[in-house]
Amino acid sequence: MRASDTIFALSSGALPSGVAVIRISGPGAFDICASVAGHVPEPRRAQLLTLRGRDNTAIDQALVLTFRGPASFTGEDCVEFHLHGGRAVIRAMLDLLSSFADTRHAEAGEFTRRAFENGKLDLVEAEGLSDVIVAETEMQRRLAMEQASGHLSKLYEGWAKALTHARAMIEAELDFSDEEDIPGSVSETIWQSVEEITESIRRHLAGSRTGEIIRDGYQVVIAGPPNAGKSSLLNALAKRDIAIVTDVAGTTRDVLEVHLDIGGYAVRLYDTAGLRETDDTVELEGVRRARALLETADLVLSLADMSGEEDAEIFPDRDCLKIGTKADLFSGQQKADAFDLVLSSQSGEGMDRLIAAISDRLAERVAGASLSLPVRQRQTDYLRQALGALEEASSARALSPELPSESLRRAAESLGRITGRVDVEDLLDVIFSSFCVGK
Numbered sequence: 065m066r067a068s069d070t071i072f073a074l075s076s077g078a079l080p081s082g083v084a085v086i087r088i089s090g091p092g093a094f095d096i097c098a099s100v101a102g103h104v105p106e107p108r109r110a111q112l113l114t115l116r117g118r119d120n121t122a123i124d125q126a127l128v129l130t131f132r133g134p135a136s137f138t139g140e141d142c143v144e145f146h147l148h149g150g151r152a153v154i155r156a157m158l159d160l161l162s163s164f165a166d167t168r169h170a171e172a173g174e175f176t177r178r179a180f181e182n183g184k185l186d187l188v189e190a191e192g193l194s195d196v197i198v199a200e201t202e203m204q205r206r207l208a209m210e211q212a213s214g215h216l217s218k219l220y221e222g223w224a225k226a227l228t229h230a231r232a233m234i235e236a237e238l239d240f241s242d243e244e245d246i247p248g249s250v251s252e253t254i255w256q257s258v259e260e261i262t263e264s265i266r267r268h269l270a271g272s273r274t275g276e277i278i279r280d281g282y283q284v285v286i287a288g289p290p291n292a293g294k295s296s297l298l299n300a301l302a303k304r305d306i307a308i309v310t311d312v313a314g315t316t317r318d319v320l321e322v323h324l325d326i327g328g329y330a331v332r333l334y335d336t337a338g339l340r341e342t343d344d345t346v347e348l349e350g351v352r353r354a355r356a357l358l359e360t361a362d363l364v365l366s367l368a369d370m371s372g373e374e375d376a377e378i379f380p381d382r383d384c385l386k387i388g389t390k391a392d393l394f395s396g397q398q399k400a401d402a403f404d405l406v407l408s409s410q411s412g413e414g415m416d417r418l419i420a421a422i423s424d425r426l427a428e429r430v431a432g433a434s435l436s437l438p439v440r441q442r443q444t445d446y447l448r449q450a451l452g453a454l455e456e457a458s459s460a461r462a463l464s465p466e467l468p469s470e471s472l473r474r475a476a477e478s479l480g481r482i483t484g485r486v487d488v489e490d491l492l493d494v495i496f497s498s499f500c501v502g503k
């Protein structure tokens with residue numbers, strides 16, 4: 065892989081499609097355009113042209129758009145062909161493009177990586193862009209847009225800059241401490257601003273779970289004894305026949321997962337093995353997996369059927385809804401008060417109430433959160449490092465005047481790594497390989 069190569073890829077979705085966009089970026093983009101389309105249209109002016117192969121036969125008619133670097137997405141010369149989205153059309157074009165010298169198919173995320181390397185966007189914005197593309201719910205989209213728009217980057221850059229300034233002031237004070245015209249109160253003001261940033265980072269980090277919930281989904285785990293109707297509930301909520309349902313206790317062993325959109329939020333709903341003592345090796349493993357998942361659940365739907373033979377289990381430390389199932393069979397017999405709500409997957413009774421209850425719990429969990437939230441492990445890791453260094457700086461202050469300066473330097477550096485302003489070469493492969501090809 066060479067950075068000087070000209071790269072191309074199909075940047076639009078699955079074929080066949082009405083229109084498909086092939087994007088080309090790099091030093092050879094305009095020459096390729098001239099060869100394939102006959103000439104290079106004026107930048108940013110779409111022109112309908114016939115694209116021709118080596119033997120001069122027409123491949124397709126396409127809208128051709130050009131962007132002269134650095135005024136392009138990648139910062140390089142870019143060309144877009146808006147072709148008909150036929151499989152053979154696209155295959156012919158991609159084959160033709162790969163026949164040019166120093167030209168090759170792009171790797172996942174390579175266009176965005178070039179944009180980053182050419183200073184068109186920072187890492188947080190690039191990651192946000194990748195999230196915009198995979199966003200499935202309204203809140204995922206909004207969170208991703210917040211990252212892609214640069215608001216978060218400004219926040220981090222602002223903190224890093226203020227810390228660098230603070231360090232410079234503290235070092236200046238050290239250098240000139242024996243001179244008389246440096247006002248003694250500088251250091252007080254500076255330290256106050258450092259404390260304020262420390263507190264802001266602490267608050268920002270406290271929102272990281274909320275950010276993860278919005279981006280990765282709110283985890284709802286269905287749990288309860290065998291035959292409580294867990295798999296039936298999963299199927300009813302998913303409106304699909306995903307889990308096997310039988311009257312045999314211990315039917316489900318594997319954890320099953322479906323993705324739901326509740327009120328614009330992504331919800332990951334899990335069905336688990338019935339919780340009971342067992343000697344069956346396979347079922348035992350199922351129960352172990354269920355218990356492991358229960359430890360990380362944002363919300364547990366604790367099921368028990370309404371016959372009243374068993375109470376719905378309470379899971380300490382977990383947000384939990386106690387749900388009585390099979391209301392169609394047992395509603396006369398059981399005190400509904402033993403449950404937060406009762407329902408029947410079979411008749412549909414109570415299902416709307418369950419969705420409303422999940423939605424309420426979720427809303428409570430993310431209540432009032434601004435969308436300026438850290439969402440990725442990478443971001444929270446560096447924020448924690450920065451916070452740790454700032455706490456060190458604060459406690460070192462009393463011990464020695466030199467120590468805090470070094471801690472402040474590390475804090476600013478950690479913040480710089482989030483946006484990629486500080487060297488992150490070692491991370492780029494990992495970050496960009498998770499992107500779509502063509503982006």
Ligand SMILES: Nc1nc2c(ncn2[C@@H]2O[C@H](COP(=O)(O)OP(=O)(O)OP(=O)(O)O)[C@@H](O)[C@H]2O)c(=O)[nH]1
Pocket residue numbers: 289290291292293294295296297308309310311312313314315316317336337338339389390391392393407408409410411
């Ligand atoms: N009448 C009625 N029967 C139900 C309802 N929900 C589930 N059942 C029945 O209860 C039995 C067990 O349902 P499952 O959904 O397999 O229960 P489970 O909790 O997943 O069971 P395990 O996977 O074995 O732990 C099946 O025979 C279902 O048809 C309901 O709302 N009404």
Ligand SMILES: [K+]
Pocket residue numbers: 290291309310311312313314315316
């Ligand atoms: K069952």
Ligand SMILES: [Mg+2]
Pocket residue numbers: 294295296307308315316335336337338
């Ligand atoms: Mg089941």
